[in-house]
Amino acid sequence: MLAFIARRIVYMLVTLVAISVMTFFIIQLPPGDYVTAMVAQLNLQGTTVDPAEMAALRARYGLDDPLPVQYWKWISNIVFAGDFGFSLQWRRPVADLLWNRLGLTFVLALVTLLFIWAISLPIGIYTAVRKNTVGDYLATFIGVIGLAIPNFLFALVLMYISFKYFDTGIGGLFSPEYENAPWSLGKLLDLGSHLIIPTIVLGTSGTAALIRILRANLLDELAKPYVTTARAYGVSERKLLLKYPVRVALNPFISTVGWVLPTLVSGATITAVVLNLPMTGPLLLQALISQDMYLAGSFIMMLSALTVVGTLLSDLLLAWLDPRIRYT
């Protein structure tokens, strides 16, 4: 088991290095750099910029260095000093912008994950055990609808409902009075109430998918000979279900740990815009458009790192749960 963990960690580090190079390379791909993007912006507003000034800016931001040097400056600062560089557009250290957004995204991912598990585990088991009953069909129907409705539409509908009937604020993660207040119980509760809609919106399609996966896996497992064996030895039906097949069918649950974060980051941008959530998606989009390379790079880097760690975690959990993985 220890060897297994060590091997996985080495793989993870290699992956991260590869990701950092790729990230940096991709950020540099669009023609021009931050200065050209900024100048284009200023030109639109009718201001012209002196080429000498542009060159000075480039030199100040180190944009003239060869790419490997830029890469090394960037990555060594992150690794050795925890310094993510400076956001050219926001004129603030990237770290300031990063941790706040990343933290909230992470919290939302965690809450969504718990939401997905809490809903799909009982329903998945129910639909498998009561296969082809009214309850099963109903769950399938609702699940398909949940998968089919676009998230932004769902978000709008829920916002409307909550505004009209529950009189809660629209969008954001905090009510105005808590926006800049220090952390307190009230602020936490306020955050909780604001998280309900995003969680439902972001978790529904994942829940629907997981219910289907769990149902299919469970039906497979329930038909396996080892279940018959246990039944033939007098094990009760409830224990038969919970001890054996659910244990095996749980694997896809663990795998969600790995994919919830990346889907939230990449798939939830539109939802985050609609719901006005201070998450990573909108900020990353903006940073990419304005070629704010340190901000964009750091975001992608951190999200990738979190995803890789999430995958590692889910792999370790799987290995702990399923001895067949551990030994191969």
Next chain:
Amino acid sequence: MIPPMQTAPLLRIRGLKTQFALREGLVRAVDGVDLDAHAGKTLCIVGESGSGKSMIARSILQIVSPPGRVTDGEMVFQRTGREPVDLAKLDPAGKPVRAIRGRDIAMIFQEPMNSLSPVHSIGDQLIEKILLHHRLSRHAAIDRAVEALGRVGIPDPRQRLSNYPFELSGGMRQRVMIAMALACRPALLIADEPTTALDVTTQANILDLIAELQAEYGMGVIFITHDLGVVAEIAHEVAVVYLGQVVERGSVDDIFYNPQHPYTLALLSSIPKLGARRKRGQRLHSIKGMVPHPFNRPKGCPFHTRCPEARPGLCNLEDPRKLELNEGHIVACHMRDPAVLTQAAEVTV
């Protein structure tokens, strides 16, 4: 002739029916089966695959998977020091039948690969079953599991407890299954093709083991197989099944030296005889035709579609009665029925 059994059989099955009510129609997987299993004796159930052997075994323990269920008949099981119980009357999900499963009647299965949970250790699974039926401390249960594993010839039994099934060979896994069956000292052991998936040497070892344990504990054994060679080796009594019905049953001598039913004859002529010189060009007989699909179950005698002796107008219309030729040798065939034969003689005269 075998002297008649003095005691009531350990398990007496009469008119057992197990059916699947599917949307496409009713599947009569077991259709009026009579069987007797005696303590200390081995009853072999033989038949082609799909003939309903496993369904008979599962019906006994009430573990037929839905929508299948035992719909009719009785299965009276004698328990030492307690009232006999009719297994057919028990609720498949109820406590009474669960108390019998594994405790009084244990079962081992064909697939040693998949018959144990892949994600639980051998010890976990063995001890669970022991604790289910006995009020023992965990420690005592572990000792009992170790003893059972040792008894079936598994080396280092205590170390094996922490192994997972995929770490063992097929033969070893089947031994674990047997250990599981033995751990509670059942009165009846049902073995559903336990050696089919194993190589010949392992198969012989397992058969020897079962015979040895039977002699030691005086268990009744119901052994399901499609291999007549195995039957000849281990059976005391034999039942030949075809499409969910017992077409012939009797002592092993009855079946091998005085077979009556055309299906039994066909099965016997399809086994190669070692050492018997075959004449040039003589081939092994295979039974012509295929087992009919359960939805197109033939009317009358189930075997008439493939039977060389079938008489049109009789076999394809009327069910044959169960005819006792001599004590314990029963055959269900019109063409062996004296009433039919004398009638036929009158017609032709």
